[in-house]
Amino acid sequence: MAELGIDPADFVAMDEEDEGAGAPDGVDGAVVATPVLAVVGRPNVGKSTLVNRMLGRREAVVQDVPGVTRDRVAYDALWNGRRFTLVDTGGWEPDATGLQAAVAAQAELAMQTADAVLLVVDASVGATTTDEAVARVLRRSDRPVLLAATKVDDDRLTADTASLWRLGLGEPHPVSGLHGRGSGDLLDAILEALPETPRDTFGASSGGPRRVALVGKPNVGKSSLLNRVSGELRSVVHDVAGTTVDPVDSLVELDGEVWRFVDTAGLRKRVKMASGMEYYASLRTQAAIEAAEVAVVLLDASEPIAEQDQRVISMVEEAGRALVLVFNKWDLVDEDRRLAMKRELERDLVRVRWAERVNVSALTGRSVAKIAPALRTALESWDQRIPTGRLNGWLADVIAATPPPVRGGKQPKVLFATQAQTRPPTFVLFTTGFLEAGYRRFLERRLREEFGFEGSPVRLSVRVREKRAKNAKNAKKQR
Incomplete structure (x- = not known):
């Protein structure tokens, strides 16, 4: 000048x-393949509390009710200079039905894809029939299995953990996820069990996959879309709104390119007005948007555009992220709804006319392939x-x-x-x-x-x- x-x-x-704001920290960082530890157990034994303790930060949503965690949720962990991936899972019950059956299926998938498994048992209760059923399955696994006896908050319960030897999984490690007691010894044992390199190195590359946040109000089909693009049951899907609680991180190959998709919890209300589990889920959704490079905002094409939809779009816009609007459930849209939607777009979304738009059906797979070109266009503009x-x-x-x-x-x-x-x-x-x-x-x-x-x-x-x-x-x- x-x-x-x-x-x-x-x-x-x-x-x-x-x-x-500029680009999120580490946008251009390389993705390094790390070994994976799956944390499993029956509902409400303290898996997510223990995961937070091992991470050294509050990542997993925790509440004093069973069944908060439902999906496989991956977190980056570091201990004694070694990096590994912690996968928190929902409660595993052999004879579960309905939504809990889908949660249990996610836990089983986590075990099949992990390099080692950590079974968490509530030491204050002892080994239940469900714990024994889980242990029988794990004994047949070809993965290393560790046993954590959690909720051992003082010396009085340490002796009771000896009864857990009968599960046939080796020495039980007494630990308190709440206070951190014994967590260091458990992490040392985990590092010994984990291999130096993971079995599956899918998605590792020098530049790293672009990060995509799937956001929207509850029950618009975010998890269904993630399952469709990934080609597997990556997220739990159920008719109950608000099934997803934690952000679910997945490497997905779409249109010949690997992307990192993050399925997030549906936003019902403003973060300041939310409470309990919903409050922490909202915070993590907001963090997922800020950590992403492009956000895919899902809207239900069969319903009028709601205030919640506009609030989510505003969050993405304020975060300065590239934006793709995906109108899901297009298979339910008739001619009258198309005309009404045209008026809604002109009235309610006039401020984001620049956003890329794609009409899809996660149920049938209609036009899902068009999402990748829209993502590339948005990111090229973001970097221009x-x-x-x-x-x-x-x-x-x-x-x-x-x-x-x-x-x-x-x-x-x-x-x-x-x-x-830029960005x-x-x-x-x-x-x-x-x-x-x-x-x-x-x-x-x-x-x-x-x-x-x-x-x-x-x-x-x-x-x-x-x-x-x-x-x-x-x-x-x-x-």
């Missing part, structure tokens, strides 16, 4: 909230950078045709423009006066017409030049 005679120190920032010379040449033509409106008896001038960052594309305009919000929206609209940016938010920030007299006065004070 110096060669143009412009000193950045002469400008003050305006609309700093529009400048946005406009050369400064081309940007200012275009801006001069636009301003010559449509000058900024007069403000306070003076017409502000745009002296210079530059793209400050999302953020532009800074250096001016002699404040630009009205309407004119900034006009510039954004023309910017999209010229350069595209389909599927990505665009942010405009204005920096107004301070008066020379004020600058001279401040310089004199500094002397």
Whole structure:
């Protein structure tokens, strides 16, 4: 800017909230394949509490009711310099029915794909018939199996863990997930049991797969869509709204490319108004959006666009992530609903006209293949950078045709423009006066017409030049 005679120190920032955040930490980081430990056990024995203790942070949703965890949820863990993956699972019951049967199936899949298994038993209760049934299955497994006796909060229960030898899984490790008692010894034993490299290295690559967050209100079909694109029962699906609680992380090969999809809990209400399990699930959904590069917002095409749908879209927009709107359950849409939807899009989603849109049916698989091209388009826009010379040449033509409106008896001038960052594309305009919000929206609209940016938010920030007299006065004070 110096060669143009412009000193950045002469400008003050305006609309700093529009400048946005940069790319999430580690977006370009490589994905390293790590061995996997599956944590299994019957409901309410403290698996998620123990997982949080081993991670050293509160990741898994915990509440004092059975059946909170339902899916296979993977977390990155580190102990004594070695990295591994912890997979928390729902309660496993051999004779479960309905929703619990689907949860148990997820636990069984976790065991089949893990490099080692940790069975968690409630030491305060002892080995139940369900624990014995689980142990019989694990004894036939070709994976290393460890036994954790949890809820051993003091020495009084340590002696009782000896009775767990009868499960035939080796030495029980007494541990307290709540207080951390014995967790270090358990982690040492886990590292001994885990192989140096995992059996399955699917998805490991130098650049790492792009991160996609599946978000939306409850019961719009997020888990069904994840199961459809992954080709397996990766998430528990049930007619009960709000089945997913923890974010479910999956590597999915779609259209010849590996993506990291994160299925999230449906957002019923504002995070501040939620409570208990729903509150922590909402926090994790928000964190999943911020950690993603592109968000796929699912909407139920058979129902009118709701306030919750708009709130989720606003969360993605405020986080500065690329956006793809996927209208699910398209197999239920008739001609009347199509006409009504057209009016709703013009009225309720006018602020995100730039978002990519795909109409699909997770149930039948209709048009699911179109999601990958939409994701690529959105991410290309999110990463796009406009050369400064081309940007200012275009801006001069636009301003010559449509000058900024007069403000306070003076017409502000745009002296210079530059793209400050990508992810999302953020532009800074250096001016002699404040630009009205309407004119900034006009510039954004023309910017999209010229350069595209389909599927990505665009942010405009204005920096107004301070008066020379004020600058001279401040310089004199500094002397």
